[in-house]
Amino acid sequence: MQAFFRKPKKFVTLTSKEQRVDVPVGLMTKCPKCTLIQYTKQLEANLRVCTCGYHHPLTAAERFRQLFDAGSVELFELPEVKIDPLSFKDYPEKLRGDEARTGLREAIVCGVGKVNGYPLVACVMDARFRMGSMGAAVGTAIAEAVRYATKNGLPVTIFSASGGARMQEGMVSLMQMAKTSLFLKQHAEAGLLYISCMTHPTTGGVSASFAMLGDVNIAEPGALIGFAGRRIIEQTIREKLPEDFQTAEFLLKTGQLDEVVSRRDLKNYYTRLLRIHGEGTNHATI
Amino acid sequence: MQPFDQPVIALREKILELHEMADRQGLDFKEELNLLEERLRRLERDIYGNMKAWNRVQLARHPERPTTLDYIREMCEDFMEMHGDRHGYDDAAIVGGVALFNGRPVTIIGHQRGKDTKENIRRNFGMPHPEGYRKALRLMQQAEKFNRPVITFIDTKGAYPGRAAEERGQSEAIARNLFEMAGLRVPVISIVIGEGGSGGALGIGVCDRLLMLENSTYSVISPEGAAALLWKDAGLAERAAESMRITAPDLVNLGIADGIIPEVVGGAHLDVSLQADKLKTVIAQELEELVRLTPEDLILQRTEKYHQIGT
Numbered sequence: 001m002q003a004f005f006r007k008p009k010k011f012v013t014l015t016s017k018e019q020r021v022d023v024p025v026g027l028m029t030k031c032p033k034c035t036l037i038q039y040t041k042q043l044e045a046n047l048r049v050c051t052c053g054y055h056h057p058l059t060a061a062e063r064f065r066q067l068f069d070a071g072s073v074e075l076f077e078l079p080e081v082k083i084d085p086l087s088f089k090d091y092p093e094k095l096r097g098d099e100a101r102t103g104l105r106e107a108i109v110c111g112v113g114k115v116n117g118y119p120l121v122a123c124v125m126d127a128r129f130r131m132g133s134m135g136a137a138v139g140t141a142i143a144e145a146v147r148y149a150t151k152n153g154l155p156v157t158i159f160s161a162s163g164g165a166r167m168q169e170g171m172v173s174l175m176q177m178a179k180t181s182l183f184l185k186q187h188a189e190a191g192l193l194y195i196s197c198m199t200h201p202t203t204g205g206v207s208a209s210f211a212m213l214g215d216v217n218i219a220e221p222g223a224l225i226g227f228a229g230r231r232i233i234e235q236t237i238r239e240k241l242p243e244d245f246q247t248a249e250f251l252l253k254t255g256q257l258d259e260v261v262s263r264r265d266l267k268n269y270y271t272r273l274l275r276i277h278g279e280g281t282n283h284a285t286i
Numbered sequence: 287m288q289p290f291d292q293p294v295i296a297l298r299e300k301i302l303e304l305h306e307m308a309d310r311q312g313l314d315f316k317e318e319l320n321l322l323e324e325r326l327r328r329l330e331r332d333i334y335g336n337m338k339a340w341n342r343v344q345l346a347r348h349p350e351r352p353t354t355l356d357y358i359r360e361m362c363e364d365f366m367e368m369h370g371d372r373h374g375y376d377d378a379a380i381v382g383g384v385a386l387f388n389g390r391p392v393t394i395i396g397h398q399r400g401k402d403t404k405e406n407i408r409r410n411f412g413m414p415h416p417e418g419y420r421k422a423l424r425l426m427q428q429a430e431k432f433n434r435p436v437i438t439f440i441d442t443k444g445a446y447p448g449r450a451a452e453e454r455g456q457s458e459a460i461a462r463n464l465f466e467m468a469g470l471r472v473p474v475i476s477i478v479i480g481e482g483g484s485g486g487a488l489g490i491g492v493c494d495r496l497l498m499l500e501n502s503t504y505s506v507i508s509p510e511g512a513a514a515l516l517w518k519d520a521g522l523a524e525r526a527a528e529s530m531r532i533t534a535p536d537l538v539n540l541g542i543a544d545g546i547i548p549e550v551v552g553g554a555h556l557d558v559s560l561q562a563d564k565l566k567t568v569i570a571q572e573l574e575e576l577v578r579l580t581p582e583d584l585i586l587q588r589t590e591k592y593h594q595i596g597t
Binding site: 079080082085086136139165169170171173174175178181182184185188189204205207208209211212226228232233236237245254255 | 448452454460462469488504507529530536537540542593596
């Protein structure tokens with residue numbers, strides 16, 4: 001009976017073996033915005049920004065490569081945390097699956113390096129791992145990296161890319177919002193610079209904690225940034241939201257960002273900020 | 287849906303009826319009444335002694351559950367409510383002000399639900415906009431200036447998910463509060479009195495002591511939301527409530543809550559005064575300890591409290 005209702009396919013799907021062999025996976029990349037298909041190598045040479053301006057997501061490793069001077073980066077070990085604090089069904093398997101798929105241990109990579117000679121501590125989220133959601137591992141990694149920056153008098157940056165709290169860690173996840181904010185507060189009180197760069201997507205508990213706490217808050221073009229999800233808001237207020245709602249450009253318009261910065265200008269933007277802030281130290285105390 | 291404690295409620299009513307009948311007719315039902323009352327106690331023990339997370343969710347959401355202002359009225363002398371964020375709004379979903387608590391000046395802030403539909407609309411069902419968090423922050427910083435401890439009552443389904451809230455920076459308002467509360471140089475005690483809904487709850491909940499009423503809940507997402515997200519079926523809320531670990535005992539076990547305040551048998555709504563007394567005793571004890579600490583020690587302990595969660 002079900003077969004009766006199934007829609008006939010409009011196109012034939014090519015499944016021949018040769019087809020697959022001819023085009024290795026990852027050789028070409030299609031832009032979801034303008035549908036242009038181009039060589040991945042070429043896209044990478046352009047910092048994974050499409051000719052139409054669409055910013056393809058970056059892995060944490062790519063982000064470090066793009067921002068920091070070659071050979072200057074020293075990555076931090078991820079701090080030990082409780083895995084699966086709620087004993088949530090299937091959660092450890094999901095973690096292992098993402099680990100195998102991405103080669104990452106968690107949704108974040110932290111380290112210290114130099115941007116055109118200026119030292120900077122960076123926490124970079126990677127949305128391929130559990131959609132970049134924040135659990136104890138992500139929260140504690142940020143806390144430790146920020147603490148390292150405070151201790152060494154260094155500026156810090158966090159690249160957010162996260163769907164928010166990690167459901168499978170429940171309240172432990174929510175409390176990471178407080179933990180990260182707490183260590184950022186101490187960093188701020190030491191008179192040090194924090195640059196928050198929001199990338200696609202930065203929502204929920206991540207946007208409502210460290211992402212919005214920068215001395216300078218910037219975002220990549222087109223990034224989705226917001227507290228509540230679009231669908232939930234539409235259901236609550238019973239109206240359709242404008243197309244650009246919760247985009248980086250929308251946030252700039254409503255006074256919530258300092259700037260929307262294209263990836264092509266990002267290293268330059270960081271360099272200028274770091275120079276003005278004198279390596280992140282407090283001028284008043286000098 | 288029938289409440290899970292329907293048998294208790296029904297028996298209580300029956301006993302009350304019998305009392306009235308006895309009074310009216312001048313008859314002696316003492317024996318029957320004793321028997322029924324003993325049965326009631328047994329039933330209460332059975333039902334309230336083995337509560338599932340979902341039962342507690344129901345009690346936490348009870349329409350008659352006491353609110354922030356109820357507790358303030360019962361616990362404090364001379365509460366003076368202060369309004370407004372000084373930037374154009376006064377969000378009625380968060381109330382705050384100054385009061386005397388056992389003779390000590392304190393600042394009290396809390397989410398405020400309405401008692402009826404009209405008040406609920408005015409108070410947006412206790413779901414704050416950014417302005418509510420900004421008002422709360424203003425009052426906390428005022429408390430710091432005058433060296434008054436801060437008491438916050440958590441009782442919200444969450445920060446309001448609306449268009450205007452997003453446009454005016456819901457994320458930033460909550461984030462700012464976490465950040466500033468982290469460095470507040472006066473003691474902060476937070477008590478979850480009903481539902482603690484995610485970031486909207488935490489926005490006034492970074493503290494030195496987190497206490498929970500026995501039947502309150504605190505969660506990263508509502509059980510309905512979790513079920514919809516994880517299993518694409520909001521009907522599995524009951525199962526989600528269990529696996530998300532959102533009850534007071536769960537959160538003590540996870541090292542997140544510092545203590546449980548026992549509730550009146552059957553729920554806080556059955557005797558607001560008695561419940562406020564229990565609350566007041568515990569808050570007074572915690573306050574005594576915290577006011578002895580220097581601001582530096584206070585912040586050090588607060589840092590450690592949050593640092594250890596999940597590690």
